[in-house]
Amino acid sequence: MPDRAVFFQRYGVGLALVLLIIFNLAVTPNFATSQTLAVNLTQVCTIVIVGVGMTLVIATGGIDLSVGSLMAIAGALSPMFFTGELFAAPLYVGIALGIVVPIIIAGVFGLFNGWLVTKFSIQPIIATLVLFIAGRGIAQVSTNGDLQVFKVPEFQAIAIGRVLGVPFQVWIMLVIVAVAAFILHRTVFGKQVLAVGGNEAAARLAGVPVTRIKFLVYAISGLCSGVAGLIVIAMNSAADANLIGLGMELDAIAAVVVGGTLLSGGRATIVGTLLGALVIQLVRYTLLANGVPDPAALVVKAGLIVLAVWLQRQEQN
Amino acid sequence: MQAISKSFGGIPALSEASLEVMPAEIMALVGQNGAGKSTMIKILNGAYVRDSGTIEFDGGPWTAGSPQQAQRAGISTIFQEINLIGYRSVAENIFLGREPRRAFGLLDWKKINDEAAALLARFDVRVDVRAPLEHFSTAIQQMVAIARAVSFAAKLVIMDEPTSSLDEAEVDVLLRTVRQLKAEGVSVLFVSHKFDELYAVCDRVTIMRDGKTVAVTPMSDISKLQLVASMLGRELDEVAKKGATAFKGGTGNVGGELLAAKGIAIGHLVRDANLDVRRGEIVGLAGLLGSGRTETARAIFAADQRAAGDVTFDGAATRFKTPAEAIAAGMGYCSEDRKSQGIIPGMSVAENLTLALMPALTRSGLLDEAKQREVVERFIKEIGIKCAGPNQKIRELSGGNQQKVLLARWLCMNPKLLILDEPTRGIDVGAKAEIQSLIRRLASDGLGVLMISSELEEIVEGADRVFVLREGRTVAEFDHENLTEGDIMRAMAHDDAEDRRQAEGASTSA
Numbered sequence: 001m002p003d004r005a006v007f008f009q010r011y012g013v014g015l016a017l018v019l020l021i022i023f024n025l026a027v028t029p030n031f032a033t034s035q036t037l038a039v040n041l042t043q044v045c046t047i048v049i050v051g052v053g054m055t056l057v058i059a060t061g062g063i064d065l066s067v068g069s070l071m072a073i074a075g076a077l078s079p080m081f082f083t084g085e086l087f088a089a090p091l092y093v094g095i096a097l098g099i100v101v102p103i104i105i106a107g108v109f110g111l112f113n114g115w116l117v118t119k120f121s122i123q124p125i126i127a128t129l130v131l132f133i134a135g136r137g138i139a140q141v142s143t144n145g146d147l148q149v150f151k152v153p154e155f156q157a158i159a160i161g162r163v164l165g166v167p168f169q170v171w172i173m174l175v176i177v178a179v180a181a182f183i184l185h186r187t188v189f190g191k192q193v194l195a196v197g198g199n200e201a202a203a204r205l206a207g208v209p210v211t212r213i214k215f216l217v218y219a220i221s222g223l224c225s226g227v228a229g230l231i232v233i234a235m236n237s238a239a240d241a242n243l244i245g246l247g248m249e250l251d252a253i254a255a256v257v258v259g260g261t262l263l264s265g266g267r268a269t270i271v272g273t274l275l276g277a278l279v280i281q282l283v284r285y286t287l288l289a290n291g292v293p294d295p296a297a298l299v300v301k302a303g304l305i306v307l308a309v310w311l312q313r314q315e316q317n
Numbered sequence: 318m319q320a321i322s323k324s325f326g327g328i329p330a331l332s333e334a335s336l337e338v339m340p341a342e343i344m345a346l347v348g349q350n351g352a353g354k355s356t357m358i359k360i361l362n363g364a365y366v367r368d369s370g371t372i373e374f375d376g377g378p379w380t381a382g383s384p385q386q387a388q389r390a391g392i393s394t395i396f397q398e399i400n401l402i403g404y405r406s407v408a409e410n411i412f413l414g415r416e417p418r419r420a421f422g423l424l425d426w427k428k429i430n431d432e433a434a435a436l437l438a439r440f441d442v443r444v445d446v447r448a449p450l451e452h453f454s455t456a457i458q459q460m461v462a463i464a465r466a467v468s469f470a471a472k473l474v475i476m477d478e479p480t481s482s483l484d485e486a487e488v489d490v491l492l493r494t495v496r497q498l499k500a501e502g503v504s505v506l507f508v509s510h511k512f513d514e515l516y517a518v519c520d521r522v523t524i525m526r527d528g529k530t531v532a533v534t535p536m537s538d539i540s541k542l543q544l545v546a547s548m549l550g551r552e553l554d555e556v557a558k559k560g561a562t563a564f565k566g567g568t569g570n571v572g573g574e575l576l577a578a579k580g581i582a583i584g585h586l587v588r589d590a591n592l593d594v595r596r597g598e599i600v601g602l603a604g605l606l607g608s609g610r611t612e613t614a615r616a617i618f619a620a621d622q623r624a625a626g627d628v629t630f631d632g633a634a635t636r637f638k639t640p641a642e643a644i645a646a647g648m649g650y651c652s653e654d655r656k657s658q659g660i661i662p663g664m665s666v667a668e669n670l671t672l673a674l675m676p677a678l679t680r681s682g683l684l685d686e687a688k689q690r691e692v693v694e695r696f697i698k699e700i701g702i703k704c705a706g707p708n709q710k711i712r713e714l715s716g717g718n719q720q721k722v723l724l725a726r727w728l729c730m731n732p733k734l735l736i737l738d739e740p741t742r743g744i745d746v747g748a749k750a751e752i753q754s755l756i757r758r759l760a761s762d763g764l765g766v767l768m769i770s771s772e773l774e775e776i777v778e779g780a781d782r783v784f785v786l787r788e789g790r791t792v793a794e795f796d797h798e799n800l801t802e803g804d805i806m807r808a809m810a811h812d813d814a815e816d817r818r819q820a821e822g823a824s825t826s827a
Contacts, residue, residue, distance in 0.1 A: 188675045188684050191664075195672060198661035205620055205658055206672040206726060207644040266663045 012311065013259055013275045020282045028289045038167055040285055042159075042235070044277040045169045046071075046228040046245075050252040051259075051273040052180045053110075053221030058256055059184070060214055061197040061265030062117060062124035064221045067252055069135025070109050071229030071245030074102035076139040078230055079148045079239050082155055095155045103226035109135065110222020114215035128218075132249065139241035148239040159234035169231045173274075176224065181270040193217060197265025254280060254301070258308040280304060321370035323356055330356040331528045333370070336506075338473060343495060343505045345515040345536065348525035348548055352745075354508055357525070358475050361506075362387040362394045375472060385414075393466030394475040401462060403451030408433035410450050411465045436464045440494045456487035463494055467503070474498060475506045478743060480514055492518050512541050524548055548746060564599075564753050564779035571781060572596030574629075575765040576734055578617055581626035586612045588789040590626070592767070594734060599756065599766040601780030603773070603805050609789040610769045611653055614736045617767075618650040619643045631733055644673055649727030651720075653738035653769070659723045660711045667693040667707035670722050674729050696725040700755055717748025724752065734765045741775065753779060773802040 024031040050067045057064045080086045081098030089097070109131055116127035161168040184190035195203040196213050204210045225245070233239040259276030261268040280301055287297040318336040322329065331353045338344045348354050359365040361372065363381025372379045374392065381387035384394065401410045409416070411433045417425040433446040442460045450458055459479055466474050476495070480488045495505055495518050507519055515522060516536060524532040524547045532539075532547050539547075574595055581590040587609040594600045604610045616623040619637035628635050630646060637643045640650070652658035661669055670693050671678060678689050693707045702721045704714055711719055720740065727735055740756065741749040756779070760766050770776050776783055777800055785793040785808040793808035 186683055186686075188679055191668060191672075191675060191684065194664065195661050195668075198663045199657070201658045202652075202661055203672070205618075205640050205650060205652060207639075207641040208672065209639075209641060262663075266661070 010260065013272055013279055013308075016279050017275055017282065020279065020286060024282070024286055024289075028286060031289075034165060036285075038170075040278070040281055041170045041173075042167050043285075044255075044274075044281045045167075045173045046231050046248070047251045047255055047277045047281075048173050048274050049176055049224050049228045049231070050221075050245075050248055051255040051277055052176050052270055053217075053224030054249075054252040055256050055259070055261050055268050055270055055273045056180070056184070056193060056217040057124070057221050058253075058261055058263060059193050059197045059265055059268035060217050061200065062214065062217070063128065063253070064110075064113060064218060065125060065128040065249045066109070066113060066131035066135055067221060067225040067228075068245035068248035069132050069139065070106045070222050070225035071232060071248055072136050072139035072241050072243075073109065073142075074106040074226035074229035075233040075239050075244040076143045076148070076241040077102045077105060078233060079150050082152055083148070083150050091152075091154060095152070098155060099158070099230060102230060103223055106226030106229065107219050107223040110219040110225070111215060113222070114218035117218065118211045118214050136241065139244070143239070143241050145241065149237065150239075151237055156234040156237055159231045169235075172227065172231070176227070177270055177274050184268060184270055189213070189216070194266055194268065197262075197268070199266070251277075251280075254305050257312075258304055260308070260311075262312060263309070276308075318357070318361065319371045319373075321357065321360060321372070322368045323360060323365060324368060329528055331360075331367075334525060334528060334530045336361075336523055336530065337533070338504045338506055340472075340504055341499050341502045342521065343499055343507055343519045345519035345522040346506055346508045346525065347515065347522060347544065348745075352525040352548070353528040354525055355477065356528075358394065358477060358506070358508070362392055362475060388466075388469050388471075391470060391472035392475065393469055393471040393473070394477065395459065395462045395466060395479055396477050401450055401458065401465070404449050406447050407437070407444060407450050407453070407461055408446040410461055411436060411446075411468055413465070432468075433464070436468055437461070439467075440464060440497065441490065454487070456483045456490065459483065459491065460494065463491075463498075467498070467501075471503055473504045473506065475508075477508045479507075480509060480511060488514065512544065516541075564757050564775070570761065571598045572763065575631060576617070576767070577627075577629040578613070579627045581613055581616050581628070582624045582789075583609075583612055583616055583621060584624065586789055587616065587623075589791065590616075590786060590789065591791040592784045594765040594767050596733070596765050597760055597763045598781045599760045599768055599779055601776040601783040602767060602769045602786065603776050603783055603808075604786035608786040610786055611738055612789075613786065614650065614738055614767065614769060617643075618648055618736055620650065644730065644732075647731075647733035648736065649673075649730060649732040649734070650736040651723050651727065651738060651740060653742060655716065655719055655723065655743070660719055662710070662712035664711060665708045666697070666702070666704050666711050666714070666722055669711045670696060670707075670725050671729065673726055692729050696729060700725060700728075701751060715745070715748070717744035717752070720744055720748070720752060724755065728759070732764065734767065735759070736767045736769075738769045739771060740768060741770070741772070773805055776805060777802050 030036065050071070054064055054067065078098045081101060082091065082094035084094065113128050113131060116122045116130065117124050157168060158172070159167070159169045163171055184193065192203070192208045192213050195208050196210050200210060228248070229244055232244050255277035256273050257263060257276070258279055259269060259272030259274070261272060283300055283304060284297045287300060288294060320333045320335060321331050322333055323331040334353055334357060336346070336357060346354050346357070356365065360367045361381070363383045363386055374390070381390065381392065402413065408430045412429050417428045419425045430446050437444065437446065437460065440460055440463065442457060444453060444457060450461060463474070480491055483491060492514060495507065498505055507515065509515055519536045521533060521535050522539065522544070523530060524544070526548060572595055574593060577593040579591050582588055590609060590613040592600065592602065602610050602614070612621065615621045617628055618640055619642060620640050630648070635646065637646065661672065667689060671689050674692065675684065678685050678692070690707060696702065697704065697707065700721050702725065703718050711722060714722070737756065741752055753775070756766055756768065768780060781797050783795040783800065783805060784791050785805055787808070795804055
């Protein structure tokens, strides 16, 4: 394999990010403001959070198409707890339940994905297609398809509150990224995830609990989707089961791929996924801020993905 | 090919190597793993681009841009792992990518199937060419690959260890095919670790070592001993002191029963396999391809579930559901297929070596990397794994060193029983001897070893006892004393000749 391709594969996404920042500092007006930073970061938060779970799934050689629908389920269920629609509870109890229960439910749906993938050996892309389709339906049915509008600042703080001037959701994202990167690289579980993706048959013969690992990565992906779903409704102060997380699976996969995680499994980088999402966002921002219309920006985004996949191919050859 | 050089990431794989094959010549290419044979082949067929050197082919300068281009120009390569498409039919595989077409681009199925059958008939292979390739044995698949090469009007066929997964009867068929190619004016570059085959078919031999061509000589002018010496770069008498394998006799301190498997059955492959292993004993498991050796071993290790039979291990009846349970009880299993069932190619030596041990290498839930490093470095030193360090990717190691890492994966677990499926397949002579003497040493320390091998000398010299499987049944048990290769072959082949005569009789009368 050409060494240059390996270099770009490994550091390309970081390099691209630095170049984009330099370019914007030079060209785009008002780029170096905390406002711009906050806008760009909040745009990628949910993508990165979902992308973390997606990275782990892809690291095992799988894929999770259901993430957007699981976001919708978590986002649609959450308001019922703190708007007092289901039952009257003290506000903070309601908020706590409105956060914890939907995330757990999304995690359980993730386990369902893992169950389909492991027990029936269904290809992940098909197995998770089930909830991609059914999940949004479940979200819509549970809210009768209604838009739930609410104004609960105590809950919305998870998205729009600020700590040290940075939106709280960015902190959530950073913590999730840090914890996941640590798990992937420093724990036995992380190594086993990569082993399963690198060579499943060999991993199984070496006693790696392949089934359990797969269950867990899909569950983690579900949990991450749940968190992202809550952030979306907190930002919008409304829950619309039709729209929460729409198209998220593709944004997340794009971030993972551009970040340098191998789609076939076995090599993964959580920080890469963060950088990948930032690069995609910043490219779009750069084009928009400099007068290029959004449809054209989409083409550039597609180009980025093609480039990332091409680099992966170079390494495999 | 003259003065060919090639480096990977600064490490030279070839330095000024040369290779010459005459028309209608069968040239052997030998060398230890890492000598540069594969790199040489891949440069010739366009998979790699050379750094320097010149190549002439068919009377002109030659540079292949890709294996496909090489194939069209008349250089076909048949790899150790057959890279055809298992679920497509035999005929489709032969014509893959250039299927005869009729009007409107429709495939001409009749022509495809007829021509495929005719082509295979030239090599005495008579199979249903419409059946999926994967339904056939490795040998048949290999013949299909050769037929495919010939159908490209190949002038040079490169065979990279074509016989490594064939049994002896199949090897004969393959060698006959190689001679047939020569008779038709095709040149063959034959890479193999098995000397008998080289002497049987090759005209000349090119010996490579450390990326250089060290000798080119007619096959009839060089003895096996000289060949080995030349490959290893050692003096003749040094080699002469060694036996054919590095196993040394029976141990004499065999202990009590460790494993007993009775009446193992899985599908139609294994019907009634019986064997037992005692502590400190190397038990050989012999049989032709398709005799159910590997399947029996996998059932004992719970890699596959057995349909029937009892396994007693370490004094208790067992019914493991997963390899993890077998491992916890004290078993280890090295698969015959290093690449697809052994190594995790993208992971480091350290990660591969401790893959099974890892859960025990934790401190408050985290991987204890200091402890991991300690284990890895101890084994690198103890069994002589040649690598740049614990963090080198295992895929960059030679086959022999990969195998040592996989052995160490189990040894660091302190197992009671190690099941070794073809422990020395596809690795060079030096590493082979090291692994053989390591196995013997481990057995003298009390480890029970169940060793599957296609190489009879390995079974005969290495095993304290031998079980022979035929068509999924244990048909013979031998002690090391006075055992000959003939005994085993007779047990493996028993009735086979009779069956074949009957089958032939049936087909001629039909």
